[in-house]
Amino acid sequence: xxxxxxxxxxxxxxxxxxxxxxxxxxxxxxxxxxxxxxxxxxxxxxxxxxxxxxxxxxxxxxxxxxxxxxxxxxxxxxxxxxxxxxxxxxxxxxxxxxxxxxxxxxxxxxxxxxxxxxxxxxxxxxxxxxxxxxxxxxxxxxxxxxxxxxxxxxxxxxxxxxxxxxxxxxxxxxxxxxxxxxxxxxxxxxxxxxxxxxxxxxxxxxxxxxxxxxxxxxxxxxxxxxxxxxxxxxxxxxxxxxxxxxxxxxxxxxxxxxxxxxxxxxxxxxxxxxxxxxxxx
Numbered sequence: 001x002x003x004x005x006x007x008x009x010x011x012x013x014x015x016x017x018x019x020x021x022x023x024x025x026x027x028x029x030x031x032x033x034x035x036x037x038x039x040x041x042x043x044x045x046x047x048x049x050x051x052x053x054x055x056x057x058x059x060x061x062x063x064x065x066x067x068x069x070x071x072x073x074x075x076x077x078x079x080x081x082x083x084x085x086x087x088x089x090x091x092x093x094x095x096x097x098x099x100x101x102x103x104x105x106x107x108x109x110x111x112x113x114x115x116x117x118x119x120x121x122x123x124x125x126x127x128x129x130x131x132x133x134x135x136x137x138x139x140x141x142x143x144x145x146x147x148x149x150x151x152x153x154x155x156x157x158x159x160x161x162x163x164x165x166x167x168x169x170x171x172x173x174x175x176x177x178x179x180x181x182x183x184x185x186x187x188x189x190x191x192x193x194x195x196x197x198x199x200x201x202x203x204x205x206x207x208x209x210x211x212x213x214x215x216x217x218x219x220x221x222x223x224x225x226x227x228x229x230x231x232x233x234x235x236x237x238x239x240x241x242x243x244x245x246x247x248x249x250x251x252x253x254x255x256x257x258x259x260x261x262x263x264x265x266x267x268x269x270x271x272x273x274x275x276x277x278x279x280x281x
Contacts, residue, residue, distance in 0.1 A: 023082050024126055027137060030076020033145035034273050035138070036266070038072055038153050039090045039223060040065035042082040048119055049087045054112040060086050061252050063106060065155045070259055071242070072153055074267040077141065079134070086110055088123035090130050091154075091221040097127045134223070135230060142234050147280065149191060149273045150237040151266070152179075152223050156216060158243050163250040172216060175209040179219020179239030182228045188236040191276045195238065198272045202265050205257065209265075217241050 022044070043064055045053070053060070069080045081090055086105070089097050098120050099105040141148045156177070158168045167173065176199055180192055192213070199211040219239035227237035246258040 025079055025081045025083075025130065025133075027079045027133070028076065029137070029140075031144070032076050032270070032274075033141060033148040033277055034075060034151070034270050035077040035079070035141060035148060036072035036075040036151040036153055037079045037081075037223065038065065038068035039079070039081040040085050040154055041067075041069040041080055043084050044082050045084045045087040046122070049115070049123070052111050052113060052115050052119065053086065054109050055086065058252065059108065060084055062157065062249060063108070065153075066252065067246060067254055067259055068153045068155055068242070071263050071266050072151070074263065075151070075270065079137065081130070083126065088127050090127060091223050093222050094124060094127050097222075098123055131226060134226070138227065138231060138235060142231060145277075147234045147277050148231075148236070149277065150224075150227055150235065151269075152219075152221065152237055152239045153242070153266070154217075154221075154239065155242045155244050155246075157249045158245075159249055163248075168216075170210065173243055174212040174215050175243050175245060176211040177216045177239075177241040177243075178211065178213045179217050179221075179224070179241065180213060181218040181220045182225045183219075183236060183238075184228070184232070187233075190280060191236050191273065192238060194272055194276050195269060198269055199265065202268060204265065205261050216243075 025042075041064070043057075043061060043066070064085060072078050072080075085091070086099065089099065092104075096104060098115070099108075099110045100114065102109055138148065138150070156173075158173045159165045160168075178192065178196055180188075183192075185192070196211055196213065200208060202209065217239065221239060224237040224239050227235045242262060245255075246262055247254045
């Protein structure tokens with residue numbers, strides 16, 4: 001990720017990518033019931049893990065969610081995971097959080113040799129610690145605000161056939177996919193519906209965005225499931241999948257203007273979510 005550190009434009013001097021870090025994750029706590037996470041943003045892995053990878057840096061980066069941290073940087077409550085999903089996938093159940101078989105990883109052979117237990121167990125321990133931290137973080141948010149919304153931000157590839165290939169059909173690949181599978185949709189419909197309306201109405205450069213629910217993905221990840229299990233009456237976790245219109249998914253090259261626009265889009269959703277949480281009290 002070192003090569004991705006650059007200024008976005010004259011509008012923002014902040015680098016797109018975070019510096020290389022040995023941290024598992026970073027968290028920022030603010031006085032707000034709106035939380036955002038970028039749990040697949042990370043690219044780092046322990047040296048012992050990296051030495052066993054069969055995948056190149058570029059192959060791993062292609063299936064990670066670079067720049068999702070940048071999109072949520074204006075949200076006061078946010079959590080960013082720095083470890084690669086290829087070491088441990090925070091958004092999978094614990095028993096599938098380390099990809100041991102190709103079918104767990106889009107058909108990719110992740111390992112040159114199967115990782116032994118003394119490699120796997122520390123990665124799974126990070127999974128355990130993440131969810132212990134998340135529960136504490138959200139319990140504090142619940143104490144302060146009663147109800148809360150988590151924007152579980154991800155991205156997805158849409159040119160899987162190769163560089164320069166035709167993108168997925170628009171009918172199957174909205175610009176933003178809202179995943180709601182694990183939530184009580186009736187309970188949280190005012191929040192979700194208002195968010196979708198706001199995202200669709202945003203004055204995005206080049207035209208309004210295609211925002212739909214449960215099309216390319218349904219929000220079946222472990223994080224949203226965990227939140228709805230542990231905070232069934234107070235926590236609304238929404239999986240927000242951005243199509244990689246903000247970068248070249250094969251080279252990793254970002255489109256700074258699009259990233260800035262999407263960051264403004266995410267920021268603009270906060271007062272709308274606050275209004276709906278307040279109205280539902």
